[in-house]
Amino acid sequence: MTTAPATPDPVMEAIGRAVAQGRTGDPAAARRTLLDLWSAIGVTGDPLHRCTLAHHLADLYDDPAQALAWDVRALDAADALTEQRLRTHHEGLRxxxxxxxxxxxxxxxxxxxxxxxxxTAHLTEARRHVSALPGDAYGTLVRTVIGEVAEAIARRDTARRASAPGAGA
Structure with a gap:
């Protein structure tokens, strides 16, 4: 999205800085920063903060079990998130x-x-919700990866996808 956030949010800004740090080659430092933020937010903190942080923190783990724990937290937080809270952060998000x-x-x-x-159950859920994706590059990316993951499931392939976040990091 190209529009600015509706209101400044220091926690979201800190998460963004940590994510950028992880993408520029220091995933260990990014993990430490995000884990410190998680401690400050707490397990009952703002669902937007928890969802965003957990979603990005999962990408910083090579071990799929560790990543899974964070992605489960991200989905749990998303289930607690409201449209109203989301729009106070960014009007364009749904x-x-x-x-x-x-x-x-x-x-x-x-x-x-x-x-x-x-x-397969989660892939079915991803497909069920795919119509909510925008018709932009992000939406195209998610739709493409759904196909990649479906093919890997069909092959019973457990290898990390070359296009996975953090791959090769």
């Missing part, structure tokens, strides 16, 4: 657009762990 990616991440991680029934 909660329905979160679910395809969150379920896709879970499908991919369950697949990597060899839990193909759970992977």
């Amino acid at each position: 909660l329905a657009g979160f679910h395809p990616s969150l379920h896709l991440n879970l499908a991919d991680l369950y697949r990597r762990l060899g839990s193909f029934d759970a992977a």
